[in-house]
Amino acid sequence: MKAIIENLHTLPPTRLLYRLQELFQQWGIYKQRLIVNHEGENYLIACDEEAFVVYRLLPAHGKSPGAPGWPVCLLTANTMADECSPPHDGEDHFASRLSLADWLVIIEEFYGKT
Numbered sequence: 001m002k003a004i005i006e007n008l009h010t011l012p013p014t015r016l017l018y019r020l021q022e023l024f025q026q027w028g029i030y031k032q033r034l035i036v037n038h039e040g041e042n043y044l045i046a047c048d049e050e051a052f053v054v055y056r057l058l059p060a061h062g063k064s065p066g067a068p069g070w071p072v073c074l075l076t077a078n079t080m081a082d083e084c085s086p087p088h089d090g091e092d093h094f095a096s097r098l099s100l101a102d103w104l105v106i107i108e109e110f111y112g113k114t
Contacts, residue, residue, distance in 0.1 A: 001108055004104065005105075013077055013078055017051070020075065027111050033046050034107075041057075043055060043057060054082075055070065056069045
């Protein structure tokens with residue numbers, strides 16, 4: 001995983017997604033929907049043939065149907081975006097402020113088998 005993080009900004013999205021798919025397969029969590037709690041917030045994390053996504057989930061109370069949360073990190077074969085990518089409003093209290101590299105470290109803590 002260290003090599004992926006070190007090359008995060010030099011790999012094209014297609015290659016980066018492929019490397020994450022390999023990593024998730026090694027960890028035995030490829031094509032699974034995972035729920036991770038970080039700093040009191042729940043996030044759905046998934047990696048499959050289409051994308052790697054981290055989705056912040058709204059608390060169960062007051063949740064409106066069809067709007068369970070929002071993506072905070074997304075990697076597809078064409079693009080990479082996270083809440084640390086510009087533009088970012090520093091006053092956005094709902095932002096996770098975590099980069100793709102941060103999410104990989106968090107996921108490894110929960111699921112990584114290195």
